[in-house]
Amino acid sequence: MAVPRTRSDREGRRAEIIQAATEVIAERGYRGATLAAVAERVGLTQQGLMHHFPTKEALLVAVLDARDQWDTASAALRGPQAWPLDVLADLVEYNATRPGIVQAFTVLVGDSVTEGHPAQAHFRERYARVRAGGADALRAAHGERLPGGLTPERAATLLAAVMDGLQIQWLLDPEAVDMPGAFRDFLGLLGSVTATEP
């Protein structure tokens, strides 16, 4: 099998491998995913695959980075003014159209809490960023004081939790759980009332 010669060939092939790896992780979990299974799905030998990603960890990092890029791209489409809460709601809506990606993410984040998992630091840092970005978005939309007397920072922890928890319930039972609707319910809860000073 021919090794791609040009930069764009190589990048196309890398993207194809990352897509296949995401699928395999979604189906089998991270520990069940093998380089051989990913290689087979894109019609490469394992050695051909390792030309692009020498280890399973390297492929994992690429899968996680690709997801972060999609999220950022989706947010960036709206421009800096629009960023806040609407974009998060749109992202959840978009996620409901790509169960494979959501499934891979749910598997990886669950697995990342096991001892010495190679994605643990990635997710720890990602949640710190998500909480900080969420607090900025909530502050811009609702000011310093949210319903229940919550600060934007405390509400941001809940915002991230709701997104993850809804993914689990929706993946297990998509007919019973309207993920985007439930997420908008939560945003409504944060914005439905103006907190009064005590």
Added chain:
Amino acid sequence: MAVPRTRSDREGRRAEIIQAATEVIAERGYRGATLAAVAERVGLTQQGLMHHFPTKEALLVAVLDARDQWDTASAALRGPQAWPLDVLADLVEYNATRPGIVQAFTVLVGDSVTEGHPAQAHFRERYARVRAGGADALRAAHGERLPGGLTPERAATLLAAVMDGLQIQWLLDPEAVDMPGAFRDFLGLLGSVTATEP
């Protein structure tokens, strides 16, 4: 090694095996957990272990059932009147004292969304029960109409999501995330204001 002779010996040994299996799943994930590793931890041969649990799936079912029993026991201690939201807050507080159990649960539920996972039906049914029980508790506490115009059923989906999502963030970064405090924040959000009719 001697096989336990009496019923209580056998039950004590079973409980010990379930505890060890929970630890091994928490550390290595479900796919990474082996009967051999569990057997080693309780000082049994693999064959000795299989006398109690003939397959890995049988042991998984026992781990999941044990967790459900702990949760129910914790709720039952309060009696039927007290069940509702306080007990859930207490459960989250209790969970913060047993990271190993929470870790095993987070790993298993994440893994359960992969293709054909043996715990998938268990978790699908569990969430249906949790949502129904949560809706009852919310209705008892706040009536038919919650802040943001939510029904108890719609708020219950968020309640379950917040519990799961907070566990992930807390396991990854226990110093940054106050899981019980954040859960009480969420309950405050649901109870802080009385919804007005339109």
